[in-house]
Amino acid sequence: MAQLSGSDVSKVESDILQTISLADTVVTLVREPSRSSWRGEALDDNGQSRIPVLRLLEFEEHLVFSDGKVDYPTKAVEETGQVKGLGEKFRLYWGASNNHQSPSPGLGPFPELPPAGVSCWSYFLYALGIHPGMQVASWRPSIDGYINTQNGGVEMEIDGSVLCHIINPYSTTPDPDPWACQEEEEMPNRREAKQVTFPFGELAWSTVEGKTHAHFKPGLEKELANAKVPFGDEVGSKFEPGTLIASYLTALNHGASDPNFQLASPTAPISERIDRFVKCFMALAKGGREPLIISRDWLEEAALIKRRVLAEGGSNRSFYDDIIDAIDAVDKSEMPRDTKGFIKHEIRLRFFFEKDSFHFYLDGGTETSGPVPFYWIERLSKEVLESYKSHPAGTWKRTLYESRHDVQSVLRVYHACT
Numbered sequence: 001m002a003q004l005s006g007s008d009v010s011k012v013e014s015d016i017l018q019t020i021s022l023a024d025t026v027v028t029l030v031r032e033p034s035r036s037s038w039r040g041e042a043l044d045d046n047g048q049s050r051i052p053v054l055r056l057l058e059f060e061e062h063l064v065f066s067d068g069k070v071d072y073p074t075k076a077v078e079e080t081g082q083v084k085g086l087g088e089k090f091r092l093y094w095g096a097s098n099n100h101q102s103p104s105p106g107l108g109p110f111p112e113l114p115p116a117g118v119s120c121w122s123y124f125l126y127a128l129g130i131h132p133g134m135q136v137a138s139w140r141p142s143i144d145g146y147i148n149t150q151n152g153g154v155e156m157e158i159d160g161s162v163l164c165h166i167i168n169p170y171s172t173t174p175d176p177d178p179w180a181c182q183e184e185e186e187m188p189n190r191r192e193a194k195q196v197t198f199p200f201g202e203l204a205w206s207t208v209e210g211k212t213h214a215h216f217k218p219g220l221e222k223e224l225a226n227a228k229v230p231f232g233d234e235v236g237s238k239f240e241p242g243t244l245i246a247s248y249l250t251a252l253n254h255g256a257s258d259p260n261f262q263l264a265s266p267t268a269p270i271s272e273r274i275d276r277f278v279k280c281f282m283a284l285a286k287g288g289r290e291p292l293i294i295s296r297d298w299l300e301e302a303a304l305i306k307r308r309v310l311a312e313g314g315s316n317r318s319f320y321d322d323i324i325d326a327i328d329a330v331d332k333s334e335m336p337r338d339t340k341g342f343i344k345h346e347i348r349l350r351f352f353f354e355k356d357s358f359h360f361y362l363d364g365g366t367e368t369s370g371p372v373p374f375y376w377i378e379r380l381s382k383e384v385l386e387s388y389k390s391h392p393a394g395t396w397k398r399t400l401y402e403s404r405h406d407v408q409s410v411l412r413v414y415h416a417c418t
Contacts, residue, residue, distance in 0.1 A: 037114065038122060041132050041139065050139040052121065054158040059165060060249070062136045068169055068230035068245045070129030113221055121156035123218040127200040128166065129228070160212070167203075169230030169248060171196045200224050231293075238291040247293050255298035256280075258290065263301050270308070274406045277305045281413045303357040309403075309410045310351050312396050319384065319400055320351045326380045335376070346373040349415040359416040381411055 042049050114122040130136045140157075195204035200223040205214035218224055229236035230244055239247060247257035256262045260283060264276040280302075307314035324347065327340050335343070385408070388401035400407055 037112070037132055038119075038137075041137075044141070049142060051142050052156040053138045053140055054125075054136070054156065054162050055138060056159045056161045056165075058136050058138065059159075059162045062130065062134070063165060063245045064249070066129065066245075067242050068228075068248075069236070070127075070228040072129075072225045072227060113225060119156070120216040120218070123201070123224060124203075124216040127198070127218070127224045127228070128170075158214075163203075163214075167196050168252075169245075170198050170228060172199055199228070200226065235291070247291070251293040251295050251298075255295050255301070257293040261292060261294065263298060263305075266301060266304075271403075271406065273305055274309060274410060277302060278409045278413065285414070299358055303352055306352040306410060306413065307354075307356070309407055311353050314352060314354045314356070316396060317351075317353060318397065320347065320353075322384045322387075323347055323380055326384055327376070330380075343373050343376050347377060350377070350411050350413070352415075356415075377411065378408070381408055 038052065042052065044050055114126055125131070125137065137156075194206060195202065199219070201219040202217045203214055204217075205212055207213075230248065236244055251257040254262050261280050262276075263280060264273040266273070310319060311317060324344055327335070327343055327347070330340070382404075385401055385404040388397040388404075391398040391401065
């Protein structure tokens with residue numbers, strides 16, 4: 001998750017994986033031995049083991065219901081059986097058809113860590129706060145018999161979309177230098193990765209003969225049982241209780257968790273797309289807002305608008321080159337050489353070519369343009385655009401002139417999200 005500076009509550013979720021290749025697949029957590037506490041649900045009336053299945057509808061309902069939070073009680077609480085807000089705890093652990101659902105028969109008040117040697121998916125579900133009796137996991141008959149693996153056992157099937165919902169809120173990425181600037185394309189892109197690290201273990205997957213198989217390597221026992229908050233405590237604490245997962249799902253479906261930051265549809269007229277683009281980034285620059293989650297697709301669409309407006313899709317550098325020439329033409333008494341170099345650097349940061357995209361300044365790091373470069377950017381870009389008035393209708397430069405007000409508005413948008 002890329003964290004933006006400039007406001008303590010401004011956050012960007014740039015790895016939402018709605019287009020990840022996993023999303024349209026069924027992922028199999030490979031068969032392993034014992035089923036542990038799931039045995040009571042796993043066996044059918046004839047004592048035959050069924051296949052556990054994690055589907056999107058049930059998992060999304062679970063996420064929304066719990067707001068994605070997993071909070072195991074301490075040992076002292078387990079021993080006394082007393083928990084502050086008992087009804088809330090039971091709803092979290094067991095699911096609910098009402099606010100006072102009791103634990104499933106035969107189970108203690110709180111789920112225990114699966115014993116050694118059980119299926120990897122038992123640990124995976126435990127770490128996510130999913131336990132027998134919650135009706136989050138479903139079961140299907142095993143009509144194809146056991147697949148011969150190195151140690152036998154029972155597999156689990158997980159919708160690829162469910163796995164994306166697990167990777168997005170709970171996985172971790174190495175913390176970069178807080179003053180470092182990261183380009184969007186340089187940030188960890190889990191669409192291409194085949195493994196991911198969680199605070200409670202590691203998940204890796206591969207595709208064999210068209211089927212995706214995954215394996216979960218549990219972390220330490222205390223890590224499995226640790227409390228978990230989507231996107232970490234720092235981000236999770238910024239949201240009003242009960243709104244974090246709803247915000248995440250909104251960003252997944254609409255690009256941004258706040259409707260005020262949603263870009264126009266890619267099929268909308270370019271003028272409308274530019275207008276929404278500029279308004280969104282002006283609002284981002286102001287800071288002092290509520291927590292915000294935006295998707296990678298949102299960032300890609302924003303960068304696409306930049307490239308289209310300023311560089312004819314990213315391949316035409318003529319407008320940029322003309323501004324650079326205009327800088328060189330300014331008398332040195334008005335703009336010293338060092339200042340020219342700085343202004344050129346600022347201009348380059350505002351143009352997007354080919355795969356250029358937005359940068360993120362993480363917690364603690366900031367970078368802003370002062371009044372001097374802003375004055376020159378405004379003045380010289382306006383002069384260059386006015387010079388395009390004489391170009392033939394239908395040409396790229398004449399198009400820039402005719403939309404010069406929009407062009408300058410897009411040029412004002414800085415390369416870094418702050």
